[in-house]
Amino acid sequence: MAEFTIKERRQIPRHAMPTQDPLERRTNFGEVALGYSESEALEEANRCLACRRPTCVTGCPVGVDIPDFIVALREGDLDRSVRILKGKNSLPAICGRVCPQETQCEVQCVLAKKGEPVAIGRLERYVADWDLQRGAETPQVAPTTGNKVAIIGAGPAGLTCAADLARLGHKVTVFEALHNPGGVLVYGIPEFRLPKDKVYAEVGCLECMGVEVVTDVVIGKLFTIDELLTERGYDAVFIGSGAGLPTFMRIPGINYNGVLSANEFLTRVNLMKGYQFPEYDTPVKIGRRVAVVGAGNVAMDSARCALRLGWRRAKLEGGQPPDVHIVYRRSAAEVPARAEEVHHAREEGVIFDFLTNPVEIYGDDKGNVRGMRCIRMELGDPDASGRRSPIPIENSEFDMEVDQVIMALGTSPNPLVFRNAAGLERTRHGTVRVADAETGLTTKAHVWAGGDVVTGAATVISAMGAGKAAAADIDRYLKGEKAEAE
Numbered sequence: 001m002a003e004f005t006i007k008e009r010r011q012i013p014r015h016a017m018p019t020q021d022p023l024e025r026r027t028n029f030g031e032v033a034l035g036y037s038e039s040e041a042l043e044e045a046n047r048c049l050a051c052r053r054p055t056c057v058t059g060c061p062v063g064v065d066i067p068d069f070i071v072a073l074r075e076g077d078l079d080r081s082v083r084i085l086k087g088k089n090s091l092p093a094i095c096g097r098v099c100p101q102e103t104q105c106e107v108q109c110v111l112a113k114k115g116e117p118v119a120i121g122r123l124e125r126y127v128a129d130w131d132l133q134r135g136a137e138t139p140q141v142a143p144t145t146g147n148k149v150a151i152i153g154a155g156p157a158g159l160t161c162a163a164d165l166a167r168l169g170h171k172v173t174v175f176e177a178l179h180n181p182g183g184v185l186v187y188g189i190p191e192f193r194l195p196k197d198k199v200y201a202e203v204g205c206l207e208c209m210g211v212e213v214v215t216d217v218v219i220g221k222l223f224t225i226d227e228l229l230t231e232r233g234y235d236a237v238f239i240g241s242g243a244g245l246p247t248f249m250r251i252p253g254i255n256y257n258g259v260l261s262a263n264e265f266l267t268r269v270n271l272m273k274g275y276q277f278p279e280y281d282t283p284v285k286i287g288r289r290v291a292v293v294g295a296g297n298v299a300m301d302s303a304r305c306a307l308r309l310g311w312r313r314a315k316l317e318g319g320q321p322p323d324v325h326i327v328y329r330r331s332a333a334e335v336p337a338r339a340e341e342v343h344h345a346r347e348e349g350v351i352f353d354f355l356t357n358p359v360e361i362y363g364d365d366k367g368n369v370r371g372m373r374c375i376r377m378e379l380g381d382p383d384a385s386g387r388r389s390p391i392p393i394e395n396s397e398f399d400m401e402v403d404q405v406i407m408a409l410g411t412s413p414n415p416l417v418f419r420n421a422a423g424l425e426r427t428r429h430g431t432v433r434v435a436d437a438e439t440g441l442t443t444k445a446h447v448w449a450g451g452d453v454v455t456g457a458a459t460v461i462s463a464m465g466a467g468k469a470a471a472a473d474i475d476r477y478l479k480g481e482k483a484e485a486e
Helices: 006-011 038-045 066-074 078-086 092-098 120-134 156-167 196-208 225-229 262-269 297-317 339-348 460-478
Strands: 148-152 171-175 212-214 236-239 259-261 289-293 323-327 351-353 356-363 369-382 388-392 398-400 404-407 434-436 447-449
Touching (some): 038 066, 038 120, 066 078, 092 120, 120 196, 148 156, 156 171, 156 196, 156 460, 196 212, 236 460, 259 262, 262 297, 262 404, 297 323, 297 339, 297 404, 323 356, 447 460
Parallel strands (some): 148 171, 148 236, 171 212, 236 447, 259 404, 323 351
Antiparallel strands (some): 369 388
């Protein structure tokens, strides 16, 4: 293996991620990013300076030992690289695909100060995929403690919490409301960004560690949290049920046929396999002119799914492919979605209407959407989030001809999980109120929470970080290192 000086490492260019051609990929649901080859991964790994004080680690919500796993990769010891990576991250093949490394670990990379950072996420994906392809090795599990922990929700927070507790020897059961585990990883994120087989493979690794995953169980309906702690005999509960309740605009016409939430749309496409039409005949209506309201990652996913399904319909049935618009009330500079997803959407043909806000949806005499009245916006002073507030421009209304409107405006937790959970407080936004933000301990004894159910819709890796922090605190409590859970 060639040795490089620090100067030589700084001069190695960052490797672009190979991708499907945009004109081809907009007609299929195959993965857009194709992954590094072995030579590309090794060359990218050689860019890492293996800093003595690695600032990149401070940007990782789960604390992966980033330089160590990269050095092991470039030394050809992939077994060791996997062990280092999975020592902190139970879902590396997922994180390597969907986590916003550019605003977390990579922005902290020393190379980013004068150039491009090491492609940490892409190397994580390479190592994780190698591990899955060879048949993932099951992490070592401590001897059983006899303690039982219930996890509500098989999304990124719940799965991470479950993995860490199982590794420590606790008996863990994950209760999932849907028919497959994965939460937002399977119902929300499309196949072209995160293949389902990667999610199920990593869930399978957890099951090999002894984690029991029970699907089709709605906590708050079949069992309450109180019943889990009393009648079912669990010593602790972690709530990681996410935020799946959609938000709609309060404007006229919201009830017309053809207006739906991004949650419903993406669930039909992803979890119910609408993306495999005609092999699966899941009904997914796609308009000829689609407006997606919002500009986060969910909006990008919705627009790109609509585009693909519309192109597939056009190829099967003839006719014109769809016009798909992102309608956003702020400018391009304020878009909250990952820059990579925005870039891919543009390449594929999604149209962006910035500084535009719907004020009314109108329909025909049969109750179907036929258009959306919008108003032009301008940016004023920054709001509480630091982004400039959008202000309507007087007398700038115009009509947009659309026959489908998908609302991608954020979500809140489903209130059902809180039924008959005395002492569990919620905020005015419907999220769980935590008594200790560092650990996720709630206001209810023996109950922790983390991820979107606490923060509202956020990133996969931040939910995983919350699950990891809660697992460590639950373990301390179960070992008697904390006198009370209250």
